[in-house]
Amino acid sequence: MTAVAIPPTHPTLRPRPVSDVLTMLGRSLLRAVRYPALTVFLVVGPLVMLVLLVYVFGGAFGAGVAPGVTPGADGRAAYLAFIAPTLLVITVVGGATSVATSAAMDAAGGIMARFRTMAISSGSVLSGMVLGFLVQALVAVVLVLGAAFAMGYRPDAGPSDWLALVGLLVLLGLALNWLCVAMGLHARSVESASNLPMVLLLLPFLGSGFVPVDTMPGPVRWFAEHQPFTPVIDTARGLLAGGAGLDGATVVQAVAWCVVIGVAGYVWARSLYRRERRL
Amino acid sequence: MPTIPTEPAIQVAGLRKSYRSRSGDQLVLDDVDLVVPAGTVTALLGANGAGKTTTVGVLSTLLAPDAGTVRVAGHDVVREADAVRASIGVTGQVTAVDELLTGAENLRLMVRLAHLGRAEGRERVAELLERFALTDAADKPVSTYSGGMRRKLDLAMTLVSAPAVVFLDEPTTGLDPRSRRTLWDEVRALVAAGTTILLTTQYLEEADQLADQVAVLHGGRVVAQGTPDELKRVHDAGTLDDVFLALTEPAAATPAETTTTDQEAVR
Ligand SMILES: Nc1ncnc2c1ncn2[C@@H]1O[C@H](COP(=O)(O)OP(=O)(O)OP(=O)(O)O)[C@@H](O)[C@H]1O
Ligand SMILES: [Mg+2]
Numbered sequence A: 001m002t003a004v005a006i007p008p009t010h011p012t013l014r015p016r017p018v019s020d021v022l023t024m025l026g027r028s029l030l031r032a033v034r035y036p037a038l039t040v041f042l043v044v045g046p047l048v049m050l051v052l053l054v055y056v057f058g059g060a061f062g063a064g065v066a067p068g069v070t071p072g073a074d075g076r077a078a079y080l081a082f083i084a085p086t087l088l089v090i091t092v093v094g095g096a097t098s099v100a101t102s103a104a105m106d107a108a109g110g111i112m113a114r115f116r117t118m119a120i121s122s123g124s125v126l127s128g129m130v131l132g133f134l135v136q137a138l139v140a141v142v143l144v145l146g147a148a149f150a151m152g153y154r155p156d157a158g159p160s161d162w163l164a165l166v167g168l169l170v171l172l173g174l175a176l177n178w179l180c181v182a183m184g185l186h187a188r189s190v191e192s193a194s195n196l197p198m199v200l201l202l203l204p205f206l207g208s209g210f211v212p213v214d215t216m217p218g219p220v221r222w223f224a225e226h227q228p229f230t231p232v233i234d235t236a237r238g239l240l241a242g243g244a245g246l247d248g249a250t251v252v253q254a255v256a257w258c259v260v261i262g263v264a265g266y267v268w269a270r271s272l273y274r275r276e277r278r279l
Numbered sequence B: 001m002p003t004i005p006t007e008p009a010i011q012v013a014g015l016r017k018s019y020r021s022r023s024g025d026q027l028v029l030d031d032v033d034l035v036v037p038a039g040t041v042t043a044l045l046g047a048n049g050a051g052k053t054t055t056v057g058v059l060s061t062l063l064a065p066d067a068g069t070v071r072v073a074g075h076d077v078v079r080e081a082d083a084v085r086a087s088i089g090v091t092g093q094v095t096a097v098d099e100l101l102t103g104a105e106n107l108r109l110m111v112r113l114a115h116l117g118r119a120e121g122r123e124r125v126a127e128l129l130e131r132f133a134l135t136d137a138a139d140k141p142v143s144t145y146s147g148g149m150r151r152k153l154d155l156a157m158t159l160v161s162a163p164a165v166v167f168l169d170e171p172t173t174g175l176d177p178r179s180r181r182t183l184w185d186e187v188r189a190l191v192a193a194g195t196t197i198l199l200t201t202q203y204l205e206e207a208d209q210l211a212d213q214v215a216v217l218h219g220g221r222v223v224a225q226g227t228p229d230e231l232k233r234v235h236d237a238g239t240l241d242d243v244f245l246a247l248t249e250p251a252a253a254t255p256a257e258t259t260t261t262d263q264e265a266v267r
Helices: A017-034 A037-065 A073-108 A111-116 A124-150 A159-186 A191-206 A218-226 A229-240 A248-273 B052-059 B081-087 B103-113 B118-131 B147-159 B177-192 B204-210 B228-234 B240-247 B254-266
Strands: B010-019 B026-036 B041-045 B067-072 B088-091 B165-169 B196-200 B213-218 B221-226
Touching: A017 A124, A017 B103, A037 A073, A037 A124, A073 A111, A073 A124, A073 A159, A073 A191, A073 A229, A111 A124, A124 A159, A124 A248, A159 A191, A159 A229, A159 A248, A191 A218, A191 A229, A218 A229, A229 A248, B010 B052, B026 B041, B026 B052, B026 B213, B041 B052, B041 B204, B052 B067, B052 B165, B052 B196, B081 B088, B088 B147, B103 B118, B103 B147, B118 B147, B147 B165, B147 B177, B177 B196, B177 B204, B204 B240, B213 B228, B213 B240, B221 B228, B221 B240, B228 B240
Parallel strands: B026 B221, B041 B196, B041 B213, B088 B165, B165 B196
Antiparallel strands: B010 B026, B010 B067, B213 B221
């Protein structure tokens, strides 16, 4: 073999954050296509919960979430309407737990070290992951919503409500994905990367996700009323009900929580990206 | 003193680096001095755990030096990290490829991150696949590659941006004899084209064959630096193996002992 090498280039420095983020997003989506099992997993979890909760518990629970509803078929329909928004939120949380694993895998293998030695926009590696999993989560949300439809769910949302719902889920997804990227980079191993994010999956249960908050005992109720998922789920539920019973303060709280979580996650993740790791 | 036409590609003076852990600090590099002239190959040798990977980590901006000055391609690795990154290519000891993508996709990812044009990028990918005998496997996922194929892809990815300074940490570990020769040819061709290369290896014959200059790392310092022939002459040894064994004898590890006391003194 006669090797004739390319002469070295002496590049001028020109950061291209947009191009780098799009390249990394492309990588993330290509990985999603190559490994579809992950997206399937994102849909299957919420789907199982939806079917189980509606068909097993729904008949009885429905009477508890909507006044004047009788147990049985009516109860099931009422409970489906109550938890469908929750499951959309849970689908987004599920996406975020996968980001943590993915970030930990990149950090454990050599590829993140390679990216860190390259003259690329330093946020692009993580941004690509965050956005890629956001797209995956939104695809999963559409599929879960389709399943709820098939079970008889008929939301009253108008076009502007749908738009606002998409905005809310995107904001929530961005916030949780940044937080979970940081959790994944913080984890000591790939196996433990999803431990911290799992706690996030519990929060909807300790909030307004599956039963009204005012049915809970004192301390639990206090926690439920003051944790981020309650306003987020209430907002999603209100929007899907066409704005019925949705007050401005709840929306503000939901957005504020997302912004706080997102900014904190972003700052934490960016600082962990440059942390020294075992080579 | 003769006129120096260009600044050395790598200049390391007084480099110190320790790892912090709960069980206390471990001083790995105590006082490393190293100069690699542009357009040459230097082989960094040292026993397992001597700090070769740590040195490459500092030079490639992955690890921050605790003390000393480190300049690569004319830029300071701490203050001008991005300028250094724009000039280097790194193949680490751990293979750094995306397992889920194909070989060609991995290379195209590097093309896009190097901001190469479409046509130029396509050409470069085809050329690198050819040079590393990966054309047939180009469209297969990397997860189906053998260890040696991954290693070759890793090297090809490093070369996509045509970096001025290339770091290769044990690049031929796991390569078959033919692939190893291919890599040697590649290294020679790169150097002929003006690239500077710092490589680490445990195959001293490889260092003898390839390197213009050999540096031996021991006890946190570069204990010898020179051409392979110089080192053999000075140490009255027939092979680099003998030089290596003479220089890295545990009994000769006085610098390692002094480093710990040095460190205590610093604290
Ligand atoms: N992240 C880290 N934290 C703590 N100690 C570390 C870390 N990385 C390396 N070390 C220690 O630093 C020393 C030097 O390691 P390094 O990997 O640089 O050696 P090396 O010369 O490349 O060895 P090898 O030939 O085995 O690749 C070793 O004792 C190792 O245990
Ligand atoms: Mg090493």
